[in-house]
Amino acid sequence: MAASTRFSNTLRYRPDAHPNQVHLTPAYALEPIRAALGGTIELDPCTEPDNPTGAERFICLPDDGAALPWDAEAIFVNPPYAKARERWVHRCIGAATAGAHVALLIPAHTDTRIFHTALASADAVTLVQGRLKFGIPRQDGRQMAASHGSAIFTWDCDARQLEHLGTTLRR
Numbered sequence: 001m002a003a004s005t006r007f008s009n010t011l012r013y014r015p016d017a018h019p020n021q022v023h024l025t026p027a028y029a030l031e032p033i034r035a036a037l038g039g040t041i042e043l044d045p046c047t048e049p050d051n052p053t054g055a056e057r058f059i060c061l062p063d064d065g066a067a068l069p070w071d072a073e074a075i076f077v078n079p080p081y082a083k084a085r086e087r088w089v090h091r092c093i094g095a096a097t098a099g100a101h102v103a104l105l106i107p108a109h110t111d112t113r114i115f116h117t118a119l120a121s122a123d124a125v126t127l128v129q130g131r132l133k134f135g136i137p138r139q140d141g142r143q144m145a146a147s148h149g150s151a152i153f154t155w156d157c158d159a160r161q162l163e164h165l166g167t168t169l170r171r
């Protein structure tokens with residue numbers, strides 16, 4: 001079903017609170033991202049109540065992290081999936097323009113406008129080799145590999161920390 005997401009408006013426009021929006025960043029990607037941000041995730045603006053990324057500050061539903069201020073210098077964003085991620089990408093660009101270190105993990109959908117918006121702004125992008133195994137909570141407790149490739153966009157980060165995850169392209 002997941003692979004059909006791009007072709008179904010019902011799935012693409014599903015709400016932020018839908019359970020399938022929860023793609024927890026696996027540790028093997030999270031720790032290099034943390035290192036690229038300088039060792040600490042100061043703000044995770046879209047996450048679960050138990051703060052799985054260990055951010056110093058975090059925002060979760062029912063608060064809207066895409067609408068609240070991001071007053072932080074090191075920000076990691078793995079936004080809710082489907083079409084809903086567009087406003088998060090714009091917030092990342094705004095935070096980076098204001099001087100923050102920002103890492104953004106989104107699907108590597110190279111055909112989409114929002115991917116190219118991020119590409120035109122970021123200092124670097126790491127195209128992850130293979131498919132990340134997100135910690136998607138499932139009834140059987142097993143992790144499932146994503147149905148898509150992933151890209152990690154960075155602004156003012158140490159992108160060398162991400163190189164082993166795939167291929168890193170710099171501006």
Ligand SMILES: C[S@@+](CC[C@H](N)C(=O)[O-])C[C@H]1O[C@@H](n2cnc3c(N)ncnc32)[C@H](O)[C@@H]1O
Pocket residue numbers: 016017021022023024025044045046047048052053059060061063064065066078079080081
């Ligand atoms: C892809 S998951 C990422 C979770 C975590 N940050 C990580 O990387 O492991 C997206 C998270 O954003 C949360 N979320 C969805 N809409 C949100 C909103 N408007 N404000 C804050 N969090 C939101 C979801 O509940 C989900 O936990």
